[in-house]
Amino acid sequence: MRLSTRGRYGTRLMLELAKNYGEGPKSVSDISKNLNIPVKYLEQLIIPLKKAALISSVRGPKGGHMLSRPAEEISLWHILTLLETKFSFVDCLTDDGVCERIATCPIRPFWNEALRGMRKLFRETSLLDVLISSRGSQRPAAQNPAD
Amino acid sequence: MRLSTRGRYGTRLMLELAKNYGEGPKSVSDISKNLNIPVKYLEQLIIPLKKAALISSVRGPKGGHMLSRPAEEISLWHILTLLETKFSFVDCLTDDGVCERIATCPIRPFWNEALRGMRKLFRETSLLDVLISSRGSQRPAAQNPAD
DNA sequence: TCGAACTATACTCTGACAATATATATTAAA
DNA sequence: TTTAATATATATTGTCAGAGTATAGTTCGA
Numbered sequence: 001m002r003l004s005t006r007g008r009y010g011t012r013l014m015l016e017l018a019k020n021y022g023e024g025p026k027s028v029s030d031i032s033k034n035l036n037i038p039v040k041y042l043e044q045l046i047i048p049l050k051k052a053a054l055i056s057s058v059r060g061p062k063g064g065h066m067l068s069r070p071a072e073e074i075s076l077w078h079i080l081t082l083l084e085t086k087f088s089f090v091d092c093l094t095d096d097g098v099c100e101r102i103a104t105c106p107i108r109p110f111w112n113e114a115l116r117g118m119r120k121l122f123r124e125t126s127l128l129d130v131l132i133s134s135r136g137s138q139r140p141a142a143q144n145p146a147d
Numbered sequence: 148m149r150l151s152t153r154g155r156y157g158t159r160l161m162l163e164l165a166k167n168y169g170e171g172p173k174s175v176s177d178i179s180k181n182l183n184i185p186v187k188y189l190e191q192l193i194i195p196l197k198k199a200a201l202i203s204s205v206r207g208p209k210g211g212h213m214l215s216r217p218a219e220e221i222s223l224w225h226i227l228t229l230l231e232t233k234f235s236f237v238d239c240l241t242d243d244g245v246c247e248r249i250a251t252c253p254i255r256p257f258w259n260e261a262l263r264g265m266r267k268l269f270r271e272t273s274l275l276d277v278l279i280s281s282r283g284s285q286r287p288a289a290q291n292p293a294d
Numbered sequence: 295t296c297g298a299a300c301t302a303t304a305c306t307c308t309g310a311c312a313a314t315a316t317a318t319a320t321t322a323a324a
Numbered sequence: 325t326t327t328a329a330t331a332t333a334t335a336t337t338g339t340c341a342g343a344g345t346a347t348a349g350t351t352c353g354a
Contacts, residue, residue, distance in 0.1 A: 001150060002233045005312060015253055027330070041313060043331075060321035061329045076257070085310085086149045106162055106281035110223070111150075114268055121261055134253035152343060174299070188344060190300075207352040208298050232341085 003084065009037050010045050010083040011076065017055070018071035018127040025057070025064030048082045071131065077122035088115050150231065156184050157192050157230040158223065164202070165218035165274040172204070172211030195229045218278065224269035235262050 012035050020026055028046070032039045046065060049055045056068040067074065081087055089111045092099045102108060159182050167173055175193070179186045193212060196202045203215040214221065228234050236258045239246045249255060 001148065001154075001231055001235065002238070003148060003236045004310095007148075008237060011254055029330090038313065040315080043333095044313095047332080057331065058321095059319090059329095059331055061323060061327095063321080063330050065331090084148055088148065089150045090155060091149070107158055107277050109281060110272060110277055114265065117264065117268060118261065121264060125257060130254050130257055134256060151341090176299090185344065187346080190302095191344095194301075204300065205352095206298095206300055206350090208354065210299050210352080212300090 001089075003080075006045060006083040006085075007080050009035070009041065010049070010079055012037070013042065013045060014049070014054070014067070014074065014079055014127055015130060017065065017067045018074075018131060021067050021071055025062075025066045027064040030064070045083060049079070052078070052082050054078065054082075067127075071127035072129075074127050075123050076125050076127075076130070077119060080122065148236075150227075153192060153230040154227050156182070156188065157196070157226055159184070160189065160192060161196070161201070161214070161221065161226055161274055162277060164212065164214045165221075165278060168214050168218055172209075172213045174211040177211070192230060196226070199225070199229050201225065201229075214274075217275070219273045219275035221274050222270050223272050223274075223277070224266060227269065 013031060016031055016035060017026060028039055028042050031037070032042055046055060046057075050057060053068055054074055055065050057063070057065050086094075088094055090108070092102055092105070092108055093112055093115060096102065099105070160178060163178055163182060164173060175186055175189050178184070179189055193202060193204075197204060197212075200215055201221055202212050204210070204212050233241075235241055237255070239249055239252070239255055240259055240262060243249065246252070
């Protein structure tokens with residue numbers, strides 16, 4: 001139940017671009033320095049985000065990348081589904097063929113319900129929402145009791 | 148964002164025991180046949196569940212394992228935290244040392260909020276809840292639009 | 295005392311993921 | 325028009341957690 005590096009780096013990247021929205025393109029090498037992410041790895045993440053029209057690029061010197069829409073119109077869900085290969089608790093929610101027990105499985109409906117809840121939250125949270133709420137209060141993380 | 152086999156098999160196991168609660172111990176070989184899980188792998192999963200007093204065992208012939216409490220007193224959260232090694236979206240929620248950017252990270256608070264939501268749902272769902280809701284309606288899974 | 299069951303530890307194997315390497319194409323500025 | 329900085333595309337290597345197996349030992353009821 002961990003996010004992959006692609007998902008984590010990808011959200012970092014998009015938040016960085018969101019910060020600089022309206023200020024022209026930002027080069028990959030700049031982003032790489034700021035975020036501590038290898039240049040070549042960043043370039044791989046950018047490709048699907050471009051195809052989905054979340055990012056626009058400008059080639060040549062002084063070129064780079066930028067959001068193609070305002071930060072409030074891009075949700076975390078959109079980003080993560082593009083970058084995470086399996087973004088659900090269990091495979092049987094997206095592929096019917098992976099398990100023969102689907103018809104009688106008692107817990108599959110629950111995984112689906114949990115996924116729906118997560119999707120709702122992630123869809124309702126935009127890049128702008130994240131930036132605003134973090135700017136306000138850098139409150140210490142809430143308790144994580146082990147049980 | 149996939150559950151590991153340990154988590155999936157573990158919940159299967161516990162649901163199987165929940166079904167037979169009150170009928171005495173169930174042998175590992177029986178469980179293995181019913182659930183299509185290797186005997187040796189099952190035995191590994193049982194150990195932490197026993198240590199946490201969710202399972203009681205009886206040795207010798209006709210021995211086996213059973214829930215040590217009613218199914219309504221065992222939550223999915225309890226089971227999954229025992230079996231999943233990293234049960235949070237990002238490591239920095241549980242280990243402070245893994246990232247130097249924590250102080251300024253804009254998205255960590257969001258991961259924490261998402262985890263809290265998930266924990267709430269999983270805590271409020273017991274083995275009995277799962278069995279009851281699945282017994283009622285084996286409704287087809289809800290839509291999973293890609294975006 | 296026998297066998298069926300549980301306990302413990304160590305080991306191997308595999309695949310997804312992270313990261314790097316190489317080569318090519320584009321284009322603004324000098 | 326040349327150059328340098330940038331983006332694009334594909335292929336390759338490396339790494340590690342997780343899945344599964346193997347072996348040896350312990351307990352206890354019939």
